[in-house]
Every structure is written in C-alpha cells, then in structure tokens.
Amino acid sequence: MEILKFEKGPKAVGPYSSAVKVGNLIFFSGILPIDPESGELVNDSVEHATEQILKNLSLMLSEVGLSLKNVVKTTIFTTKLDEFAKINEVYQKHFEAITKDFPARSTVGVASLPKGALVEMEFIVEA
Numbered sequence: 001m002e003i004l005k006f007e008k009g010p011k012a013v014g015p016y017s018s019a020v021k022v023g024n025l026i027f028f029s030g031i032l033p034i035d036p037e038s039g040e041l042v043n044d045s046v047e048h049a050t051e052q053i054l055k056n057l058s059l060m061l062s063e064v065g066l067s068l069k070n071v072v073k074t075t076i077f078t079t080k081l082d083e084f085a086k087i088n089e090v091y092q093k094h095f096e097a098i099t100k101d102f103p104a105r106s107t108v109g110v111a112s113l114p115k116g117a118l119v120e121m122e123f124i125v126e127a
C-alpha cells in the first residue's frame, strides 16, 4: 500500500489520506467541493459543488498522469438527492468530455456531510 500525496487539489480535512494506492488501483477518499486556491467550500449549488469536486479530482489525477478516463467506480453522497438531475447533468458533461464509457457508480442521499457540504464524491481509479 502506498499513500499518495498531491501538490494540487484540496488538502484532507481530517485524519485520512487523500488517496491510497494498492496494486494498480487508487482509492480516493471522499472529495469535498473545496476550492484549493481559496480553501473555501463551494456550496452555493449542487452544480457548482459537483463541478468543483470533479475539477479537484482531475487536478490530482493529472499529477499521476491519469484522467477521468481511468475512473472505474464513483460513489456520490449528497444532502440534496432531490437535485440529483442537476448533479447528473454536470457529472455527465465532465465524463463525456473525455470518454464515452462511464464508470460504475452508486449515489446515496445523506442527512449531512463534513463542513456542511452539499455533495461529496469518492473514486476508485485504475492506474
């Protein structure tokens, strides 16, 4: 097992690693919609939150020479499952820009998330 550390993307907000590599798989912790430049939570809409999370993931993936194309599984957590269609729209746009094959995915509606975020996503990526 190898702990991955990234220059870009948001820093962990608790006692966890941003990502851990085991064999050829990288397990990303739940990514919050934090703007890594400002450190601010992007939480004005689920669309912007989703956008920020996928940007954060892409930044970290680019550091290890990977992209959204390498994502094999996503788990989405949201406090706004009633706005699922909006999350889907942004999610689809980002993946379709780079691949025609979507990763496997689960989506879960939750009561609350760290920092009061509207959306959090975790990813498993093939390296």
Ligand SMILES: C=C(N)C(=O)O
Binding pocket: 013, 014, 016, 029, 030, 031, 032, 114
């Ligand atoms: C934000 C997280 N991934 C956490 O607290 O576990």
